[in-house]
Amino acid sequence: MKLPRSLVLILLFAALPATLCAAWITDIVVMSSKGAGAVNFSHYTHLEAVGNNCPSCHNGIFHIRPEKNPVATMKDMAEGKSCGACHNGQKAFSVKEGCSSCHPTRDIVFKNADAGDITFSHEAHTGMFGCSECHPDLFLPGPGNQRRTMQEMEQGDSCGACHDGNAAFSVKEDCENCHQM
Ligand code: HEC
Ligand code: HEC
Ligand code: HEC
Ligand code: HEC
Ligand code: HEC
Ligand code: HEC
CATH class of the missing domain: 3.90.10.10 (Cytochrome C3)
Incomplete structure (x- = not known):
């Protein structure tokens, strides 16, 4: 057998x-x-x-x-x-x-030579939101994300889905809240 x-x-x-x-x-x-x-x-x-x-x-x-x-x-x-x-x-x-x-998460740094690097803190956001608020629709949890412009964010893409001056401070102002200038 x-x-x-x-x-x-x-x-x-x-x-x-x-x-x-x-x-x-x-x-x-x-x-x-x-x-x-x-x-x-x-x-x-x-x-x-x-x-x-x-x-x-x-x-x-x-x-x-x-x-x-x-x-x-x-x-x-x-x-x-x-x-x-x-x-x-x-x-x-x-x-x-x-x-x-x-599911260990870490700070994510978006490199930006012109406007200054941006650090996204998982820690600051996961206290307020579950993973599925952002993954996988807004951001893939890994490589392969398309880079976005501020203009696209103003129209509600990427960080702009919440940072619209309503749910959270707006991408149209307070640049230095996100960009290290
Ligand atoms: C047969 C039982 C069993 C299964 C199935 C199991 N675990 Fe565990 N796991 C344990 C026990 C017992 C501990 C130690 C006790 C505790 O930490 O509560 C542990 C501890 C852990 C720890 C903490 C230890 C460390 O080194 O950080 C992690 C992380 C973990 N498990 C992840 C997983 C993941 C992911 C899966 C599924 C893919 C899984 N476990 C499936 C029994 C199991
Ligand atoms: C607490 C649960 C747990 C125990 C105990 C455990 N395994 Fe696993 N093992 C897993 C998990 C979870 C996977 C990943 C399964 C998957 O990827 O779908 C895995 C995968 C494997 C694989 C495939 C690995 C690969 O690279 O593809 C082998 C071979 C294996 N285990 C052998 C063992 C042997 C031999 C032992 C005892 C010495 C053991 N396992 C004990 C949970 C366990
Ligand atoms: C407020 C939105 C948001 C929430 C909530 C969130 N994430 Fe993320 N996550 C992101 C962003 C943004 C990135 C970076 C995307 C990029 O690289 O373009 C990311 C990246 C990741 C990555 C890839 C990290 C790496 O090393 O490249 C993993 C894994 C991940 N997240 C897991 C999680 C898990 C697990 C949770 C829930 C506990 C969670 N995320 C909650 C926004 C979020
Ligand atoms: C014991 C380990 C363990 C813990 C604790 C755990 N997860 Fe998971 N999670 C996993 C594993 C392993 C997978 C992938 C399973 C697979 O591929 O079969 C997964 C998948 C997921 C997914 C994708 C699938 C789905 O359900 O949509 C999300 C989102 C997720 N986890 C969020 C969370 C959140 C939020 C918490 C806390 C409330 C959490 N996980 C706690 C091990 C864990
Ligand atoms: C909520 C956080 C956030 C705020 C607020 C913000 N940005 Fe950004 N910005 C980002 C992120 C994240 C990227 C990178 C996106 C990517 O790579 O996908 C970026 C990219 C950029 C870029 C490069 C892409 C492009 O549009 O040309 C410029 C320039 C920029 N930001 C300028 C600004 C200015 C000026 C402000 C203020 C009016 C601002 N940003 C406010 C998060 C923010
Ligand atoms: C799911 C909604 C959501 C998304 C997506 C989101 N944020 Fe936030 N974020 C919030 C909320 C809510 C707060 C807290 C309220 C406030 O500060 O206006 C916050 C606070 C912050 C803060 C201040 C807290 C801190 O970290 O010190 C920064 C910086 C920030 N977000 C950056 C980003 C960047 C960069 C992205 C995109 C990569 C992003 N956020 C995507 C909802 C979101």
Whole structure:
């Protein structure tokens, strides 16, 4: 009888001491989503947290072949799928909070030689808005964004979607609120 390759691997994991496996598996696996960019999952941290036990995740929660894992939304996770199987506030911190533990964000600098560089602070904005207010419709959470002119912003693109003098200070004034002059 010929066993599927993935089953052979799992049987192998079960038979070998997991610490042996841990030395050759990739520590960081990257899962990316359109709405929130890349999430780095650490095997080593988790092997410590769940007691060197591969079958606690494979293949019940995650298949070891990434293409076999359906993309999960945060809603799926809140219902116990994917990371949410453990990150439910009981086995581990909940997916409903601590967003930045899994989705670290940083300050973004837009270089501008003429008008001065602009620093966008995630920290200042994520206190007021969820990721989906901006991603992926206004800005892709990663490379590939089209550069915008101030004129386009005045018409409601990019920062101008909120910085219209109504929801937030306007792109038509207070240039130095954004540009380091
Ligand atoms: C706490 C959960 C968890 C545990 C425990 C775990 N893994 Fe994973 N593993 C994952 C996740 C999440 C992925 C990424 C899945 C994806 O990309 O869809 C992954 C991916 C993999 C991959 C594919 C990596 C790649 O680069 O494509 C292999 C191989 C793997 N794990 C082996 C192991 C082995 C061997 C063990 C035990 C020593 C183990 N895993 C323990 C969660 C876990
Ligand atoms: C335990 C880790 C973890 C926590 C905590 C977490 N996320 Fe996620 N999130 C992920 C992973 C992993 C993905 C990608 C899943 C995939 O590709 O299958 C994701 C995907 C997303 C997405 C894109 C999919 C969707 O639901 O639209 C958004 C937006 C998002 N997260 C926002 C958040 C916010 C906001 C919080 C806090 C309330 C949060 N996440 C907390 C791990 C986490
Ligand atoms: C089998 C259970 C299990 C699954 C599935 C799981 N985790 Fe965890 N995770 C834990 C435990 C246990 C801890 C440690 C306790 C805590 O921090 O609450 C932890 C801790 C973490 C931490 C904090 C540790 C650190 O080094 O920063 C992050 C980040 C994290 N998990 C991300 C994820 C992501 C992303 C996924 C899904 C791709 C995931 N986890 C799936 C059990 C799990
Ligand atoms: C008020 C709008 C706004 C909100 C809310 C927001 N972001 Fe962003 N994000 C941006 C902008 C602007 C960029 C930079 C786009 C560019 O490079 O052109 C960015 C870039 C990113 C990037 C790519 C960073 C890099 O290193 O290149 C990631 C990942 C990201 N955001 C994740 C998140 C997550 C996760 C949340 C929610 C916790 C979030 N963002 C909330 C506006 C926002
Ligand atoms: C809400 C923040 C914000 C305010 C306020 C703002 N800008 Fe900008 N500006 C930006 C960002 C971000 C970019 C870069 C956009 C990109 O690369 O996609 C930019 C780009 C520019 C550019 C280069 C693109 C172009 O339109 O030629 C000039 C010049 C400029 N700003 C001048 C100004 C002046 C003058 C003011 C005041 C009347 C101003 N900006 C107010 C955020 C702002
Ligand atoms: C989803 C709406 C939204 C978007 C998109 C947005 N902002 Fe804001 N921003 C706000 C609000 C609301 C405030 C706080 C109210 C105010 O200061 O008028 C704020 C405050 C700020 C501040 C002052 C707080 C701080 O960081 O010190 C700066 C600077 C800023 N935004 C820059 C930007 C830039 C640059 C962009 C585009 C890359 C941008 N914002 C996109 C809503 C937004």
